[in-house]
Amino acid sequence: MRKIKLIWDFRGQAAAKTAEHHEIHLKEFLEMEKHPLKITGFEIINEMYAIAFLVVEEKDMITFRDALKPHRGEVFEN
Structure with missing residues (x-):
């Protein structure tokens, strides 16, 4: 199962x-x-930019997206 960040x-x-x-x-x-x-x-990308993230299974992505309203997503690679 693919995971989404x-x-x-x-x-x-x-x-x-x-x-x-x-x-x-x-x-x-x-x-x-x-x-x-x-x-x-x-992750701190630089002194003026950082991200927070959550990894979910692809089947749960829409539920989490609608509840938490992330800015974007990408396929998670270990």
Whole structure:
């Protein structure tokens, strides 16, 4: 089963902290929904740009997309 990485983009001086904090909310959402796949994270791309992400199975992507409204998505490669 293919996995999809849902991504939220954050820009500006507070991007890294915002992405790190957003990941906390993604983890909380997974716990509330009792979702078995728990792959989340954040990456600092540069001092003004960071992302937070959540990985879901392709079959669940639309449900998560509609609930969480990510900015974009891509196929997840381990």
